[in-house]
Amino acid sequence: MEDATVESKQPVSVRNLRRPKGHISSVATNMLHLKNPWVTAWWSAAFPGFGHIILGSYVKGFLLVVWELLINVKAKLNLCILYSFGGQYELARQVVDTRWLLLYAPVYVFAIWDAYRRTVDLNKKSVLADREDSIVLPSKINTIEINTLDKKHPWLAMVWSAIIPGVGHLYTHRVPTSFFVLIWWISVSYLSNILPAIHLSFTGQFAMATSVVDMQWLLFLPSMYTFAIYDSYVNCVEYNKLAEVEQARFLKDNYQSPDALMPV
Amino acid sequence: MFITATFEYSEYLELAISELEQHGIIRERIVAIPLDKKVEKRKILDTIHRADGVSQIDGAMVLGAVFMELGVVYGYFWKLGPVLWGLIGLGAGALAGFILDYYVGKLLATGKQARTLKKERREERLRKWC
Numbered sequence: 001m002e003d004a005t006v007e008s009k010q011p012v013s014v015r016n017l018r019r020p021k022g023h024i025s026s027v028a029t030n031m032l033h034l035k036n037p038w039v040t041a042w043w044s045a046a047f048p049g050f051g052h053i054i055l056g057s058y059v060k061g062f063l064l065v066v067w068e069l070l071i072n073v074k075a076k077l078n079l080c081i082l083y084s085f086g087g088q089y090e091l092a093r094q095v096v097d098t099r100w101l102l103l104y105a106p107v108y109v110f111a112i113w114d115a116y117r118r119t120v121d122l123n124k125k126s127v128l129a130d131r132e133d134s135i136v137l138p139s140k141i142n143t144i145e146i147n148t149l150d151k152k153h154p155w156l157a158m159v160w161s162a163i164i165p166g167v168g169h170l171y172t173h174r175v176p177t178s179f180f181v182l183i184w185w186i187s188v189s190y191l192s193n194i195l196p197a198i199h200l201s202f203t204g205q206f207a208m209a210t211s212v213v214d215m216q217w218l219l220f221l222p223s224m225y226t227f228a229i230y231d232s233y234v235n236c237v238e239y240n241k242l243a244e245v246e247q248a249r250f251l252k253d254n255y256q257s258p259d260a261l262m263p264v
Numbered sequence: 265m266f267i268t269a270t271f272e273y274s275e276y277l278e279l280a281i282s283e284l285e286q287h288g289i290i291r292e293r294i295v296a297i298p299l300d301k302k303v304e305k306r307k308i309l310d311t312i313h314r315a316d317g318v319s320q321i322d323g324a325m326v327l328g329a330v331f332m333e334l335g336v337v338y339g340y341f342w343k344l345g346p347v348l349w350g351l352i353g354l355g356a357g358a359l360a361g362f363i364l365d366y367y368v369g370k371l372l373a374t375g376k377q378a379r380t381l382k383k384e385r386r387e388e389r390l391r392k393w394c
Contacts, residue, residue, distance in 0.1 A: 036322065039322050039326065042326050046329050046333075081337070082337055082340060085334075085337045085338070086337070086338070086340070086341050150275060151273070151274060158321075194347065197345065197346070197347045198347055200345075201344070201345055201347040201348050206343055206344050206345040206348070207345070209345040209346075209347055209348075210339075210340060210345040210346060213340075213345075213346055213347075215336075215340055215346070218336060218346060219333065219336060219337070221336075221350075222329055222332035222333045222335075222336055222350060222353075222354070223329050223333065225329075225332070225354075226325050226328050226329035226332060226354070227325075227329070229325060230321060230322075230325035233321055234321070243273065244273040247273050247277070247278070248273070248298040250278075251281075251296035251298065252296070252298065254291065254296075255281065255291065255294050255295055255296035256295055256296065256297070257291065257292040257293075257295070259292050260292055260293060260294075260295050
């Protein structure tokens with residue numbers, strides 16, 4: 001009984017701080033929303049770190065992405081995968097660099113497991129924040145950026161990401177993701193020679209296209225490309241939902257006076 | 265006199281309310297009531313005004329990535345090369361994932377409609393009288 005009175009004395013501001021729904025900074029809106037843990041685990045399997053970036057856990061996510069790029073390239077793991085799938089097992093054995101290879105597996109498995117675990121954990125906090133009806137202030141303006149919670153078109157986020165990964169996130173104002181995706185996309189496109197290969201493929205010079213690409217780098221691109229489309233779309237939808245919840249709360253708090261006359 | 269109107273959630277709604285206040289209608293005489301729809305027909309893509317919370321893109325992008333990766337790998341050994349096979353893989357995988365999601369989702373939705381459709385479209389109803 002005494003516990004209950006102590007709890008009721010906790011002001012709403014403190015309760016909201018305990019169970020925040022999100023945080024709006026000038027460069028990004030980071031928020032909790034329900035996600036399927038298998039989906040974040042899957043993105044971590046596709047590219048370690050992506051699951052964490054989906055969750056808004058940027059520092060861990062970028063650490064894992066840089067780790068993936070470094071160890072995979074040094075161990076020549078993508079080439080090993082390529083030759084293994086192509087049935088050239090001897091070549092697969094020769095190409096891999098055993099000075100790096102064993103570093104790969106533990107962190108890879110950790111990234112998948114941690115993305116799953118963290119999603120389950122954050123889902124609980126998301127439900128609690130919803131039940132607490134935590135306040136999110138919908139604007140943040142500072143010296144260098146402006147971020148306002150407003151509604152955007154999810155299909156536009158997808159299309160921009162499909163045209164050039166990273167730009168869809170600029171549209172939804174998730175600047176950290178955009179910044180890193182643009183950097184990876186430009187670097188890996190350049191290093192994989194995909195752009196000349198696209199010119200050659202679309203002019204029918206298929207053998208040339210195959211010979212010009214660097215498969216070690218090219219195999220990074222499919223997951224980066226689909227991730228950018230997926231993540232910008234999901235963020236856009238979730239930001240829209242948050243904007244609606246925030247506005248509904250504002251209206252309830254300010255435009256439901258008990259003194260108002262209601263039509264019978 | 266009562267005036268009622270319905271709005272989608274948007275900044276235009278707040279502009280409309282503040283416009284009323286500019287015209288001297290006091291806040292206490294304006295009532296805004298969020299409308300929650302219990303069940304809504306599923307849409308393929310969420311749009312700016314509605315999100316049903318049932319993602320149709322998870323499966324499409326997951327299988328899209330898998331088949332794009334496989335397309336790039338095997339395309340390297342096949343005639344059309346890794347770029348075109350990668351794009352073919354993306355298209356085929358996304359389509360397969362979407363169809364799978366759509367039909368599995370539909371089965372779930374008809375079974376337990378109320379529970380599956382967690383987030384319904386909400387509208388604002390604005391009442392004003394003077």
